[in-house]
Amino acid sequence: MLSVETRYAIDPATAKTLDTEGLRQHFHASGLFAEGEIRLVYSHYDRLIMGGAVPGTGSLTLDKVAEAGTASILDRREMGILNIGETGQVTVDGETHEVGRGDVLYIGMGKGPVTFSGPGRFYILSAPAHRACPTRLITVKDARRVELGAPETCNERVILQFLHPEVADTCQLVMGYTQFKPGSVWNTMPAHLHDRRMEAYLYFELGPEQRVFHFMGQPHETRHLVMANEEVVISPPWSIHCGAGTGAYTFCWAMAGDNVDFTDMDMVAMGDLR
Ligand SMILES: O=C[C@H](O)[C@@H](O)CC(=O)C(=O)O
Ligand SMILES: [Zn+2]
Numbered sequence: 640m641l642s643v644e645t646r647y648a649i650d651p652a653t654a655k656t657l658d659t660e661g662l663r664q665h666f667h668a669s670g671l672f673a674e675g676e677i678r679l680v681y682s683h684y685d686r687l688i689m690g691g692a693v694p695g696t697g698s699l700t701l702d703k704v705a706e707a708g709t710a711s712i713l714d715r716r717e718m719g720i721l722n723i724g725e726t727g728q729v730t731v732d733g734e735t736h737e738v739g740r741g742d743v744l745y746i747g748m749g750k751g752p753v754t755f756s757g758p759g760r761f762y763i764l765s766a767p768a769h770r771a772c773p774t775r776l777i778t779v780k781d782a783r784r785v786e787l788g789a790p791e792t793c794n795e796r797v798i799l800q801f802l803h804p805e806v807a808d809t810c811q812l813v814m815g816y817t818q819f820k821p822g823s824v825w826n827t828m829p830a831h832l833h834d835r836r837m838e839a840y841l842y843f844e845l846g847p848e849q850r851v852f853h854f855m856g857q858p859h860e861t862r863h864l865v866m867a868n869e870e871v872v873i874s875p876p877w878s879i880h881c882g883a884g885t886g887a888y889t890f891c892w893a894m895a896g897d898n899v900d901f902t903d904m905d906m907v908a909m910g911d912l913r
Pocket of ligand 2: 831832833838880
């Protein structure tokens with residue numbers, strides 16, 4: 640079963656007038672991982688699609704998505720799939736890929752439909768594409784690792800980059816996930832902006848009683864969203880995106896937009912945050 644929810648892009652002047660519920664309606668998504676279902680969110684920020692596929696005992700096929708306006712979802716799109724569950728299978732273009740926990744499968748434009756099976760919990764990301772890049776399984780050991788932060792600032796972490804120009808060729812999608820050293824809870828602090836690209840975070844491996852306070856908004860006009868396990872936050876190009884957890888967690892970041900240069904960030908000075 641497929642369900643798709645559309646989220647329109649709004650500007651920062653509108654966003655600053657919203658209350659908590661209004662902010663959540665635009666920028667927060669939950670319940671994406673339901674057994675026997677594919678649930679997608681179609682964002683008008685860079686037309687990124689985010690979603691979950693949990694095949695359970697059966698299999699699930701992702702093919703036509705009316706919102707994309709093509710016969711099959713990947714006719715003019717590329718896709719990245721992160722498995723946050725047990726090892727599962729993704730079949731595409733006549734080939735079945737064994738995707739382990741923490742592995743990422745990249746699927747190039749024109750290669751759909753995509754079939755999911757096994758005990759995986761698949762996080763789906765898709766962006767419009769203009770050329771076909773090779774479909775490729777990128778395992779945890781293939782990822783590029785960037786160590787950042789320090790225990791004194793509670794942000795000691797490693798950024799694992801999977802869809803990144805030095806690891807795998809893509810059109811727009813840049814993605815990976817960030818893991819923390821024990822006791823570190825702050826992600827992406829000091830904060831940054833990249834007006835060239837939007838970003839989406841999936842928070843996962845978070846205990847049921849734990850939450851991440853995710854910060855968004857322009858640097859002089861910040862707001863927070865309280866995030867539980869396996870929830871997504873859409874970060875507009877004009878927004879900071881950072882957070883602190885009450886406990887351990889991992890988060891998947893993904894970007895789409897005008898460039899694929901991971902380091903093209905405008906750092907925000909602490910003194911400019913309000
Ligand atoms: O633009 C890049 C993204 O915000 C993330 O990669 C940041 C991140 O994972 C981190 O600092 O922990
Ligand atoms: Zn960013």
